[in-house]
Amino acid sequence: MSATLDTHGHDDHDVHHHKETFVTKYIFSQDHKMIAKQYLITGTIMGVIGVLMSIMFRIQIAWPEKPNILFEALLGKWAPDGVMDADVYLALVTIHGTIMVFFVLTAGLSGTFSNLLIPLQIGARDMASGFLNMVSYWLFFISSFIMLCSLFVEAGPAAAGWTIYPPLSALPMAQGGSGMGMTLWLISMAIFIAQSLLGSLNYIVTVINLRTKGMSMTRLPLTVWALFVTAIIGLVSFPVLLSAALLLIMDRSFGTSFFLSDIFIQGEVLHYQGGSPVLFEHLFWFLGHPEVYIVILPAMGLVSEIMATNSRKPIFGYRAMIASILAIAFLSTIVWGHHMFVSGMNPFLGSVFTFTTLLIAIPSAVKAFNWITTIWKGNLQMNPAMLFSIGFVSTFITGGLTGIILGDSALDINVHDTYFVIAHFHLVMGISAIYGMFAGIYHWFPKMYGRMMNKNLGYIHFWITAICAYGVFFPMHFIGMAGLPRRYYTNSAFPLFDDLANANVIITIFAIIGGLVQIVYLYNFFVSMFYGKKAEQNPWKSTTLEWTTPVEHIHGNWPGAIPHVYRWSYDYSKPGHDDDFVPQNVPLKEGEEELQH
Amino acid sequence: MTALLTIIFVLFVAIAIWQMVKIFDLAQVGKSNSQIATDEDNKINGYLMIAFMVFIYVITFLSLYYLGDLPLMSNSASEHGEEIDNLMWISMIVIFLVQTITQFLLHYFAYKYKGEKGRKALFYADNNTLEFIWTIIPVIVLAGLIIYGLFTWNDIMNIDEDEDPLVIELYAQQFSWKARYSGGDNVLGKANVRLIDIDRANVLGVDENDPNAQDDFITSEIHLPVGRKVLFKMRSQDVLHSAYMPHFRAQMNCVPGMVTQFAFTPTVTTAEMRQRPEIVEKVKNINELRRERQAEIEEAGQELLYEFDYILLCNKICGKSHYNMQMNIIVETQEEFDAWAKEQTTFPNSLN
Numbered sequence: 001m002s003a004t005l006d007t008h009g010h011d012d013h014d015v016h017h018h019k020e021t022f023v024t025k026y027i028f029s030q031d032h033k034m035i036a037k038q039y040l041i042t043g044t045i046m047g048v049i050g051v052l053m054s055i056m057f058r059i060q061i062a063w064p065e066k067p068n069i070l071f072e073a074l075l076g077k078w079a080p081d082g083v084m085d086a087d088v089y090l091a092l093v094t095i096h097g098t099i100m101v102f103f104v105l106t107a108g109l110s111g112t113f114s115n116l117l118i119p120l121q122i123g124a125r126d127m128a129s130g131f132l133n134m135v136s137y138w139l140f141f142i143s144s145f146i147m148l149c150s151l152f153v154e155a156g157p158a159a160a161g162w163t164i165y166p167p168l169s170a171l172p173m174a175q176g177g178s179g180m181g182m183t184l185w186l187i188s189m190a191i192f193i194a195q196s197l198l199g200s201l202n203y204i205v206t207v208i209n210l211r212t213k214g215m216s217m218t219r220l221p222l223t224v225w226a227l228f229v230t231a232i233i234g235l236v237s238f239p240v241l242l243s244a245a246l247l248l249i250m251d252r253s254f255g256t257s258f259f260l261s262d263i264f265i266q267g268e269v270l271h272y273q274g275g276s277p278v279l280f281e282h283l284f285w286f287l288g289h290p291e292v293y294i295v296i297l298p299a300m301g302l303v304s305e306i307m308a309t310n311s312r313k314p315i316f317g318y319r320a321m322i323a324s325i326l327a328i329a330f331l332s333t334i335v336w337g338h339h340m341f342v343s344g345m346n347p348f349l350g351s352v353f354t355f356t357t358l359l360i361a362i363p364s365a366v367k368a369f370n371w372i373t374t375i376w377k378g379n380l381q382m383n384p385a386m387l388f389s390i391g392f393v394s395t396f397i398t399g400g401l402t403g404i405i406l407g408d409s410a411l412d413i414n415v416h417d418t419y420f421v422i423a424h425f426h427l428v429m430g431i432s433a434i435y436g437m438f439a440g441i442y443h444w445f446p447k448m449y450g451r452m453m454n455k456n457l458g459y460i461h462f463w464i465t466a467i468c469a470y471g472v473f474f475p476m477h478f479i480g481m482a483g484l485p486r487r488y489y490t491n492s493a494f495p496l497f498d499d500l501a502n503a504n505v506i507i508t509i510f511a512i513i514g515g516l517v518q519i520v521y522l523y524n525f526f527v528s529m530f531y532g533k534k535a536e537q538n539p540w541k542s543t544t545l546e547w548t549t550p551v552e553h554i555h556g557n558w559p560g561a562i563p564h565v566y567r568w569s570y571d572y573s574k575p576g577h578d579d580d581f582v583p584q585n586v587p588l589k590e591g592e593e594e595l596q597h
Numbered sequence: 598m599t600a601l602l603t604i605i606f607v608l609f610v611a612i613a614i615w616q617m618v619k620i621f622d623l624a625q626v627g628k629s630n631s632q633i634a635t636d637e638d639n640k641i642n643g644y645l646m647i648a649f650m651v652f653i654y655v656i657t658f659l660s661l662y663y664l665g666d667l668p669l670m671s672n673s674a675s676e677h678g679e680e681i682d683n684l685m686w687i688s689m690i691v692i693f694l695v696q697t698i699t700q701f702l703l704h705y706f707a708y709k710y711k712g713e714k715g716r717k718a719l720f721y722a723d724n725n726t727l728e729f730i731w732t733i734i735p736v737i738v739l740a741g742l743i744i745y746g747l748f749t750w751n752d753i754m755n756i757d758e759d760e761d762p763l764v765i766e767l768y769a770q771q772f773s774w775k776a777r778y779s780g781g782d783n784v785l786g787k788a789n790v791r792l793i794d795i796d797r798a799n800v801l802g803v804d805e806n807d808p809n810a811q812d813d814f815i816t817s818e819i820h821l822p823v824g825r826k827v828l829f830k831m832r833s834q835d836v837l838h839s840a841y842m843p844h845f846r847a848q849m850n851c852v853p854g855m856v857t858q859f860a861f862t863p864t865v866t867t868a869e870m871r872q873r874p875e876i877v878e879k880v881k882n883i884n885e886l887r888r889e890r891q892a893e894i895e896e897a898g899q900e901l902l903y904e905f906d907y908i909l910l911c912n913k914i915c916g917k918s919h920y921n922m923q924m925n926i927i928v929e930t931q932e933e934f935d936a937w938a939k940e941q942t943t944f945p946n947s948l949n
Contacts, residue, residue, distance in 0.1 A: 086917045161914045167853055168836040168915060174771065175916045261854025264790035264802070265771075265835040277837055277852055311710075313718040320728050342839065342848045344831075344857035347754035351747050358739045358746075362732060369731040372702050377719035379712045382642035383634045390646070390707050394653070397699050401692040404742060410749035411685055414846045417839065417912045452632035459638075463645060464613060467652060474656050478664035483843035485912045493921035494910065495903035498883045503664055509606050517613070533632050540633070573718040580717055595722055 028138075030130030033553050035137050036116035037448055040441070043108020046144055048522070050099035055515045057092045060084045062508035064490035078156065086489040090159040091177050093487055095151065097162030098185070100430065102192055103147065105295040107140050109437045110234075113298055114203045114227045116444060120546035121221050123212025123563060125556040128205040132198050139195035143188045150184035158185035161487060163284055166259040166277050170252050173266050182252070186245050193242045200231035200238075207231075212545070214565035218322075219584070221544050221569040222315060225322055226301025229329045233290045233297070236333060241287035244280055251275070281343055285336035292429045293332040296396075297325060299436020300367065303389040305569075306443050307371060309542045310386035311378030312580045314570035314595075317370045324363035324370075331360040341409045342416050350409040357407035361400070368397055379573070379580070383540065384458025388439035391466050392432050398470075399427025402477065417487075420480025423473045431469045438462075441525070446539050450551045451532030457524040461517060468514030475503050543583045544569050567594050636713055643711030650704035654697075672875055674907065674928065676862040677753045678846040684749055688742060756860045762828035765819070767909075768801050769831070769838035769851040772918035774909060777801060777815045780943065786810020790834050790853075798949050802834075805945070814941040819909065819926040821863050822934035828860040839913035842926065844870075850913055863928045870928075871905045880905050 029035060056075075059068060067082030078088040115133065119126055127133045150157040159177030160169035164185070172179035207228045211220075220228075250256040251272075259280040260272035308315040315321060337345065337353030371393045380386065402424045405411045415421065438461075445453045479500045484491060491497040491504070538547035545565070549557045563585035571582040576592060588594060634642075673682050710718075756762070766777035766785050779785045786809040792802035803810050821827055831840055833851035840859070841848045849859040870876055883903050887894055894901055911922035929937070 086920070090914065090917070090919070165837050165913075171836070174836050262790045263835055263853050264793050267795065269791050269793065274854075276854060278855075311718060312712070314720065314722040316721065317723055317728050319723070343850050344852050344855060347750065350754070351750060354746055354750065355743055358743050361739055362735050365735040366728065366732055368699065369727075372699065372706065373721075373727070375703075375706045375710060377721065378706075378710045379716050379718040380639065380643075380707060380710050381634045381712045382639045386634075387642060390703065393703055394700060397703070398653075398696060401696055404692065404739070405685070405688050408684070408688065408742060408746040408750075410681055410746045410753060411688065413753070413848050414681060414685075414843065416848055417841075455632045455634065455638065459642065460613070460616065463649075466649060470653060470656055475660050475664060478660050482664065483841075485841065485910060487914045488920035490920055492897070492899075494908070494923065495883060495887065495899070496908065498886050498903070499879065500664070501886070509609075513606070513609055513613075516610070570722065573720050575720055 028134060030126070030134045031553075031555060032115045032119050032127045032130070032133060033448070033557075035133050036112050038137050039107060039111035039115060039140065040448070042141060042144055043104050043112065044522075044525075046099050046103040047108065048518075049148070050096050050104060051515050051518065053092045053096040053099075055512055056084070057089055057096070058508040058511045060089055060489070061491070062505045064492050084489075087156060087159055087176050089489040090161070090175075090487065091157045091181070094159050094161055094164075094177070095147070095157055098147065098158075098189075101162060101291065101295065102189070103144055105430075105433045105437070106196065106234075106291070107192070109433060109440075110227065110230055110294065110298045111137070111140065111199060112437075113223070113302060113440050113444075114199065114231065116448065117221075117223050117546065118203055118206050118227055119210070120447070120549060120557060121224050121544050121569075122207060122210060122215055123545050123565065124206060124210035125558070125562065127202050128210060129202055132202050136195045136198035136202065139191050139198065143191040143195060146184055146188040146191065150181050150188065153180040153184065155179045155181060157181040163281075163288065164248070165284075166248060166251065166280050167263055170248060170260060171263070171265060171270075183249075186249055190242060190245055193238045193245075196234050196238050200234040203227060203231040204235065212562045212565055215584075218319075219565055219568045221301075222304040222318070222321055222325075223298075223301040225325055226297045226304070229325050230294050230297045230301075233329050233332060234294050237287040237290040237294075240283055244283035244287075247283075248280065278340070278343055278345060281340050282336070285339045286333075289336040289339065290332045292425070293328055295433045296429050296436075297328070299392060299433045299440075300325070302436050302440040302443070303371070303392045304374075305544070306385045306389045306439050307374050308570050308572060309443075309540050309581075310381040310383055310389070311375050312381065312572045313374060313378040314572055315370070316373040316376075317366075318568065318570060320366055321370055324366045327363040328360060331356060331363070335360060335407075338407050338409070338412070341412045347409075354407060354409045358404060361404060361407075364396075364400055368393060368400070381540075383442065384453070384455055384462055385439045385443035385540075387459070387462040387466075388435045388442065391462065391469075392435040392439065394466075395427045395435060395469060396432045398474075399424055399429070399432065403428065414483075415480055417485055418480040419476045419484050419486055422486050423476035423480060426476075427469070427473050431473065438465075438521070443540065444546075445525075445528065445532075446535030446551070447546055449529050449532070450535050450553075451528055451530075452535050452539065453528040453532060454524050457520055461521045461524065464517040464520075465514055468510045468517070471510030472507050472514060475507055479503055538583075541579075541581050543571055543581050545584055548583065548585055571595075634712070639711040639713070643708040646704045646707040646711075650700060653700055653704075657696075666875065666879070672865075672870070672873060673844070673846055674863055674865045674870060675845040675847065676864055677749070678844075678861075678864075680749045680752065681846045684742075684745055687745070691738060691742070753861075756828060756858065760826050762826035762860055763822070764828050764830065766801075767829050767831045767840050767851065769833040769840065769911070769915075769922075771835050771916050772911070772922040773817070774840075774911075774922065774924040775801060775815055775817060776819045776924070777803070777813055777944075778938065778941070779809075780812030780814060782809060782812055784809040785830065786813050786944070788832070793834070796949065798947060801832075803944055805948070810944055813944040814938075815944060815947065816941060817924065819924060820934055820937050821926065821928045822931045823863055823866045823928050825931070826860055826862045829858060831857045831859070836915050837913045838911045838915050838922070840909055841912035842907065842909050844907045845926075848912060866928045866930065867905075867907060867926075868929070870907070876905050 071079035071084050072082035078085050155176040158181045168174050247258040257272040257275040260275045263270040335357045338357040341350045565584045566587045573580045764779040768775040786807040787804040788802050790802045831851040833853045838851040849857050907926035909924045
């Protein structure tokens with residue numbers, strides 16, 4: 001395998017084809033394309049579980065404490081007579097958050113597309129280290145497995161919210177889920193972080209070292225830029241979460257007092273002294289905030305690429321797009337305190353974090369305007385991937401705008417931890433990133449499986465999902481502004497909120513429909529994998545290098561020499577050419593200037 | 598209501614399935630089996646983009662109409678609340694304008710420039726003036742919001758001790774609240790969870806030997822005199838909690854091992870607030886809904902009819918009964934408050 005790596009791309013030595021067994025081809029594969037597919041399938045399975053959980057707790061919110069066959073079937077002893085238990089409600093929201101943020105939108109999204117696209121789009125035969133790449137996938141698999149195992153422990157899985165703030169998460173007597181369930185959660189996350197770091201290192205090294213001849217940094221597709229910068233953010237911030245997790249394990253199991261102090265619970269004073277939960281909040285959000293950009297940047301990269309291709313137009317403001325990715329990446333590491341305005345930290349710090357947080361709106365606005373200008377006067381090909389990309393921009397704007405309320409410390413006092421927050425982050429990073437992921441799957445499915453997905457099913461999938469996404473999250477802003485706190489098992493303890501009950505029913509109905517329509521997608525995905533129409537080599541008439549490889553996957557990607565690159569990746573509808581796209585490996589014509597983008 | 602919603606739901610699903618079948622049929626009839634968008638697809642989806650834009654505007658309108666009385670953006674019951682509400686309105690208007698315009702541009706362009714065979718897109722890769730414009734406009738707008746926001750924040754968070762605020766301790770535990778008033782000296786006695794003595798009913802761990810603690814009194818309801826600044830000192834004995842008082846635009850976490858604080862001046866008494874037309878309307882509406890669910894509510898042991906009260910609720914996940922951790926707040930005149938305070942048992946007398 002390693003013999004096939006070609007770091008310069010101009011050596012024409014033959015690619016060896018080792019005899020492959022089932023195990024080396026499909027299970028312990030070191031081929032980046034196979035690893036990408038493994039990430040995607042694992043992420044999909046986790047996604048199905050995460051969405052199912054959200055539907056269950058939405059049903060509980062809409063019809064609180066009513067027996068339900070679904071609960072009886074799926075929750076067993078945790079839903080006596082089919083009525084969901086309050087602890088299980090918290091467990092469901094916790095594991096839903098954990099799975100969606102880390103397992104689906106970090107590993108599933110970034111893992112899939114970094115692996116698939118980085119080598120193909122920069123013109124490399126594989127990742128810098130195929131072996132580490134394989135290890136990183138299998139760590140992800142183990143971590144997913146442990147997380148799922150935690151659902152079956154006696155006292156229930158972790159239930160302290162996906163932010164696992166101690167002392168709630170540290171003391172088994174404070175909550176059932178803080179026993180074995182939390183231990184498994186922490187172990188699973190520690191392994192997850194290890195896989196993320198291995199992956200990130202690999203992506204960074206690959207982008208820096210293995211670009212083919214002519215592929216300068218300013219000719220890279222924006223996908224690669226986004227995935228590259230995402231890897232850097234991950235490398236900077238994930239270790240901090242690892243330290244937080246390790247210190248929490250110490251507090252839980254070895255009696256240290258990093259995060260705990262002066263606790264009286266169930267009739268006894270605990271020995272902890274001198275620690276502070278606020279310290280944990282700082283450590284957690286030092287990763288936690290960059291994490292949302294780890295989730296959204298790859299989606300931004302995929303969407304930029306898909307929008308340009310399907311608009312038959314260069315992405316508008318290529319350099320501004322790169323600059324805004326870098327600006328977002330930098331700012332993302334100095335805004336974490338906006339999750340902690342009312343945590344008891346010094347109000348002056350709150351002022352600083354308000355300032356840095358609102359700054360991040362500027363590069364985000366630049367990106368949104370650039371996407372809108374990209375489709376202006378284009379020749380839009382409404383493939384499902386394009387629809388999801390337009391949907392991405394729509395939800396990114398809707399969700400992003402309310403960030404200027406939450407980022408403003410004075411306003412955050414009153415909407416902190418209400419449904420307003422849920423509406424905001426689901427639209428801006430949840431739904432948007434999922435749209436980016438769907439867009440990427442529809443667009444690169446032919447590259448992954450050599451077949452096309454059914455476009456009509458894609459259209460149904462998009463439009464119903466789009467309506468449901470707004471139907472679920474738009475009204476949530478308003479119930480948040482009415483003061484309804486998140487993570488409440490039922491709102492019936494407060495007559496004050498009784499007039500919001502109907503809105504909650506409508507939201508749940510949209511959520512159920514939105515969840516069900518994903519079956520159309522899953523059907524389309526798995527059936528097309530085997531029976532879809534055979535794909536052409538370059539079905540979307542794209543300029544980037546991945547479409548110069550043969551449809552059938554081979555080790556080393558290109559049967560012959562790696563193509564050289566002569567132009568940037570956005571020569572769509574360039575005057576002076578007959579076709580409306582010029583692939584990157586086509587040399588400049590005589591007298592043709594490479595656009596000084 | 599539930600029946601109606603169920604019918605709507607079933608209808609939705611039926612329509613969806615019917616649409617799917619129809620499109621399947623069309624796909625079979627079509628000449629090419631291409632899975633790449635044709636001009637026909639571009640056209641249909643272009644129109645759907647416009648329809649979707651209308652949908653976004655409609656759902657905005659409906660949300661505003663049904664849920665938009667925005668009880669949290671009017672009727673604030675504290676001095677600083679008005680400032681927060683002003684800033685909220687300004688931010689909301691900015692958001693609403695930008696949202697309306699950008700969604701229009703996005704969906705309109707998606708419709709207007711839907712692909713046609715043979716047409717070539719405009720090769721338009723860059724324009725520094727445009728980039729400059731949409732960098733500088735957000736900068737100016739955000740600068741305004743940041744400056745306004747920071748002034749408001751500093752006003753709220755920097756507590757001026759010279760104003761002689763009424764000092765009250767808010768004490769959180771799984772899953773209830775207690776308030777400790779500082780009494781005549783307006784100074785709280787020292788306390789620590791290590792001093793908790795359940796047998797003697799010293800549940801907050803107040804230092805019995807501290808002279809300042811002698812006139813303290815502990816209650817399970819908060820009474821506040823209108824027009825006087827209150828300084829809340831928050832403590833928690835077990836896990837994180839958050840003291841959220843939405844009507845006063847006040848929130849602060851209660852952190853084990855440290856004391857956090859938040860201050861505000863209540864401006865409207867409970868009796869006055871109950872008279873406000875918006876509140877009367879809201880209460881009436883809620884009570885109608887509650888009568889519909891009479892049996893269920895009585896079974897749960899709640900009072901059927903709701904009467905408006907300010908509340909304190911827990912807003913940081915704290916365990917199983919997090920959803921039901923509340924305490925009433927009563928704002929009254931100074932005379933009423935003094936009379937109430939006189940009736941309370943002081944801390945030394947409350948011990949066994």
